[in-house]
Amino acid sequence: MKIRIVADSSSDITSMENIDFAIAPLTISTDEESFIDNPQLDVREMQNYLASYKGRSFTACPNIANWLDCFEGADIIYVVTMTSKLSGTYNAAVRAAEIFKEGNPNAEIYVFDTLSTGPEAKMLVEKIAEYVNSGKDFKTVCTLAKLYLNGTKLFFALESFHNLVQNGRMNKSVAYLAEKLGIRVLARASEEGTIETIKKCRGERQLVQSFVECVMNAGYKGGKLYISHCDNEGLAIKISDVIKESYKNAKIAVYSARGLCSYYAKKGGLILGMESE
Ligand code: X90
Numbered sequence: 001m002k003i004r005i006v007a008d009s010s011s012d013i014t015s016m017e018n019i020d021f022a023i024a025p026l027t028i029s030t031d032e033e034s035f036i037d038n039p040q041l042d043v044r045e046m047q048n049y050l051a052s053y054k055g056r057s058f059t060a061c062p063n064i065a066n067w068l069d070c071f072e073g074a075d076i077i078y079v080v081t082m083t084s085k086l087s088g089t090y091n092a093a094v095r096a097a098e099i100f101k102e103g104n105p106n107a108e109i110y111v112f113d114t115l116s117t118g119p120e121a122k123m124l125v126e127k128i129a130e131y132v133n134s135g136k137d138f139k140t141v142c143t144l145a146k147l148y149l150n151g152t153k154l155f156f157a158l159e160s161f162h163n164l165v166q167n168g169r170m171n172k173s174v175a176y177l178a179e180k181l182g183i184r185v186l187a188r189a190s191e192e193g194t195i196e197t198i199k200k201c202r203g204e205r206q207l208v209q210s211f212v213e214c215v216m217n218a219g220y221k222g223g224k225l226y227i228s229h230c231d232n233e234g235l236a237i238k239i240s241d242v243i244k245e246s247y248k249n250a251k252i253a254v255y256s257a258r259g260l261c262s263y264y265a266k267k268g269g270l271i272l273g274m275e276s277e
Contacts, residue, residue, distance in 0.1 A: 002073060002075050002076070003074065003078075004074035005019055005022075005078045005079075005125055006071065006078070006080070007125050008026060008061070008080070008081050008082055008089050009037035009038065009259065009260050010037075010089070010117040010118060010121060011023075011082075011117070011121035011122050012121075012122055015039065016126075016129060021125075022070040023070070024066050024070050025037040025038045025041075025062065025259075026061055026062060026259070028260065028263045029058055029059070029060065030053050030055055030057045030058075032053075033053075037258055037259035041258065041259045044231075047230075047231070050263070056166065058166075059260065059264075061089040064096045067092055067093050068099065071097070071100045071107075074107070075107050075108070076107070076109075076138050077100075077108070077110075078109075078128045078141065078142075079093050079109065079110065079111040079112065080114060080125050081114065082114060082116070083194070084113045084115070084193060085192060085193040085194045086117075086169045090111065090113045097110075110142045112124060112145065113193070115189060115190075115193030116189040116273070117189070118154065118261045118271040118273060119272060120273035121273075123226060123273055124145060124148065126224075127144075127145060128145050131144055131145065151275060151276050151277065152274065153188065153276055154273050155188045155211060155214050155215070155271075155274075156186075156265065156272065157185065157186045157187070157269070158185065158187075158265055158268070158269040159184055159266060159267065159268035161185070163263060163264050167264075169264070182203060183200050184207050185201070186200075186207065186210050186214065198210075204235060204238075209242075211272060212239065212242050212246075218276050219276035220243075220247070220274050220276055221277045222250045222251075223250075223276075224251045224274070224275045225243065225250055225252045225253075225273070225275070226253050226254075226274075227253070227255075227271070227272045228255055228270075228273075229254065229256060229270050230265045230266060230269040231268065236270055239272070240254055257271065
């Protein structure tokens with residue numbers, strides 16, 4: 001029995017230890033250049049190119065064939081995708097899973113719609129790996145993983161919502177607020193898997209404070225908390241430090257976002273995923 005986890009590249013994972021893992025990359029393109037969000041992608045180089053590029057840019061989700069490639073050769077497959085409300089990633093994975101089952105009737109495959117992305121997806125993948133490695137069967141892993149996903153949350157703050165608006169993932173009026181100098185909009189992944197704005201923050205100090213308030217109000221108890229950033233490690237660490245003042249044993253990790261999240265979050269963007277109780 002070959003057990004595998006497959007996630008799309010918005011999960012920011014490039015490899016996993018102790019479990020068979022495959023990544024289905026999204027692509028980021030302009031009319032002239034295309035970047036595949038695989039572990040080899042040089043994210044900074046892509047960002048520099050896009051910053052100097054004058055035309056439009058867009059993304060594409062993995063297609064059914066891409067997903068099928070990731071499933072090939074496995075018997076039990078857990079698939080983790082970004083929110084189905086903002087991308088076709090989940091639907092393509094579900095269709096691929098149906099096709100895979102037709103060819104491999106004994107295979108077991110489940111597709112999780114995280115209704116989120118980035119750190120929250122990464123935490124789900126890690127939890128599934130934990131369940132699998134502790135010997136739990138397919139059904140139990142699926143049930144427990146769904147429960148786990150109900151208890152994780154995602155918050156984010158971006159300096160620019162340009163790429164989200166340009167690609168029709170978000171309402172323009174909110175984005176306009178964020179484009180004003182010195183204002184950052186704090187937002188979250190809603191229960192439905194859409195972008196929900198929480199508040200406007202003036203300056204860094206207020207932003208750090210608001211992030212910490214969100215985390216506390218969302219029922220954080222000192223568990224796993226991941227902050228991915230797009231070229232903004234300093235601010236991510238500041239938030240982490242303040243949280244650690246109240247939660248001494250908090251399991252916090254700070255890391256750079258991969259291609260897809262970096263493209264949408266843009267330079268300066270921060271995305272925080274956390275476990276609540
Ligand atoms: O082309 C595609 O199918 C990909 C579309 C992706 C759209 C949204 C990506 C968001 C990335 C920004 C902050 C987190 C938003 C969370 C929303 C639930 C990162």
